[in-house]
Amino acid sequence: MKSMNAYREHFPIFKNTVYINSCSYAALSVEVEAAFLKYLKDRHEVGADWIEWCDRLERVRALFAELLNANTDEIAVTTSASASLSAISSSLNLTGKRKKIVTTDLAFPTEAHAWHALKKHGAEVVHVKETDGMIDLDDLEKIVDENTLLVAVPLVCYRNGALADIPAIRDVARKNGAMILVDAYQGVGAVPIDAKEWDVDFIVGGSLKYLLSTAGVGFLFVRNDLISKSQPTQTGWFAQEDIHAMLIHDNIPANNARRFEQGTPSVPNLYAVEAGLNLILEIGLKNIRRHVAELNERLKAGINDIGGKLMSPKDPEKHGAMITVASTDEYALVAALAERNIVVSCRDGNLRISAHFYNNDADIDAVITALKENKNLLA
Numbered sequence: 001m002k003s004m005n006a007y008r009e010h011f012p013i014f015k016n017t018v019y020i021n022s023c024s025y026a027a028l029s030v031e032v033e034a035a036f037l038k039y040l041k042d043r044h045e046v047g048a049d050w051i052e053w054c055d056r057l058e059r060v061r062a063l064f065a066e067l068l069n070a071n072t073d074e075i076a077v078t079t080s081a082s083a084s085l086s087a088i089s090s091s092l093n094l095t096g097k098r099k100k101i102v103t104t105d106l107a108f109p110t111e112a113h114a115w116h117a118l119k120k121h122g123a124e125v126v127h128v129k130e131t132d133g134m135i136d137l138d139d140l141e142k143i144v145d146e147n148t149l150l151v152a153v154p155l156v157c158y159r160n161g162a163l164a165d166i167p168a169i170r171d172v173a174r175k176n177g178a179m180i181l182v183d184a185y186q187g188v189g190a191v192p193i194d195a196k197e198w199d200v201d202f203i204v205g206g207s208l209k210y211l212l213s214t215a216g217v218g219f220l221f222v223r224n225d226l227i228s229k230s231q232p233t234q235t236g237w238f239a240q241e242d243i244h245a246m247l248i249h250d251n252i253p254a255n256n257a258r259r260f261e262q263g264t265p266s267v268p269n270l271y272a273v274e275a276g277l278n279l280i281l282e283i284g285l286k287n288i289r290r291h292v293a294e295l296n297e298r299l300k301a302g303i304n305d306i307g308g309k310l311m312s313p314k315d316p317e318k319h320g321a322m323i324t325v326a327s328t329d330e331y332a333l334v335a336a337l338a339e340r341n342i343v344v345s346c347r348d349g350n351l352r353i354s355a356h357f358y359n360n361d362a363d364i365d366a367v368i369t370a371l372k373e374n375k376n377l378l379a
C-alpha cells in the first residue's frame with residue numbers, strides 16, 4: 001500500500017483547499033473523475049451498453065459485499081439510503097402482535113421517517129432518548145420488548161459523531177425476538193463493518209461520503225435467511241426474479257436481496273461508485289480507521305487547548321470519523337473557515353470536522369488555528 005500522503009495526491013482539491021468534510025460529501029479523486037468521463041465516452045462510442053452496465057451493477061454489488069463482509073446475494077444496490085430504508089419499511093409485516101418500531105433520537109431524519117410513515121398501517125414508533133449524546137443500553141432495554149418488531153440505530157450519529165456498540169444493541173433486540181437495522185451511512189468507508197460478525201438483519205448506507213463517490217447510489221444488506229420471508233411492496237422490474245420476463249400479471253421477486261431494488265440502476269453513478277469502492281478497499285478499512293483516529297486525537301487535543309467544547313465522545317472507541325465542536329453560530333463559523341479555504345459543515349449547533357485518509361496533520365492544525373481566530377463563535 002502507498003502512504004496516505006501519496007493517496008492524498010489523487011485528490012486535486014487539496015492543492016488549494018483544506019477539505020475536511022467527508023461526513024457531508026467526499027473529496028473527488030482523479031479515479032472517480034475518470035470513471036465519470038468514461039461513462040460519457042462510452043455513451044459517445046457505444047451508445048447504450050446495457051450488457052456492460054448490468055455487469056457493472058453486479059461488480060458494484062460484489063464490492064459492497066466485500067466491504068461489508070457479506071454475501072453478494074445479501075446486497076441490494078439502491079439509489080439512496082432513503083430508498084433502502086423505504087424498501088425495508090415496505091417489507092415489514094405489521095399484522096402480528098409485534099407493532100413496535102424502536103428508533104433513537106440520534107437517528108438521521110430519513111430513518112425516522114421510514115418508521116413514522118408506517119403508523120398508518122398500525123406501527124407504534126418509540127424513540128430512545130439520548131444521554132450525553134449516546135444511547136444508553138439501559139434505556140434501550142426498558143423500551144424493547146416482546147411487541148418490538150424492529151430496533152433501528154445509526155452506526156455513527158450525523159450530529160455528534162457518536163459510534164454505537166452494535167453487538168450490544170443487537171443482543172438487546174435479539175433477546176426480545178426483534179430485528180435490528182443499522183444505518184451505517186456516517187460510518188461506512190471510515191469504520192470497519194463486518195455483517196457476519198455483527199449478525200444484524202439490515203444495514204443501509206450510500207456512496208457519497210466516506211465511500212468517495214457520488215449521490216445516486218445506496219446499498220442495503222439483508223441477512224440471508226430473512227430474504228425469502230421479505231416481500232417489499234416498494235418494488236419494480238429490477239427487483240423481479242427475471243428482469244427480462246416483462247411480465248405484467250404477477251410480481252415474482254428475485255430470490256436474493258435484489259428484491260429490494262426497483263427501477264433502472266443509476267448507471268452513470270455506478271461508474272463512479274465502482275472507482276470509489278476500489279480505492280477504499282485498496283487502502284483498507286483498518287488502515288483508514290487508524291489514520292483518522294490519529295488525526296482526531298490531534299484535533300481533540302487542539303480543541304481542548306483553545307477552550308472549545310467537544311460535543312463528540314472523547315473516547316476514540318466511541319466516535320466515528322467526525323468530531324464536533326459546539327458553536328454559538330455554526331453557520332457563521334462554517335463561513336469563517338471557508339474564507340480561509342477550509343471546508344467543514346455543521347448541524348444542530350455543532351461544527352462538524354470529518355477527516356478521511358486523505359487528510360493530514362497540517363489540515364488539523366489549520367482547523368485549530370482557524371477556530372482559535374474565531375473563538376467568539378465557539379460556545
Ligand SMILES: Cc1ncc(COP(=O)(O)O)c(C=O)c1O
Nearest residue numbers: 080081082108110158185186206
Ligand atoms: C446517517 C445518515 N443516514 C441517511 C442519510 C440520508 O441518505 P440519502 O440521502 O442517501 O437517503 C444521511 C445523509 O447525510 C446520513 O448521514
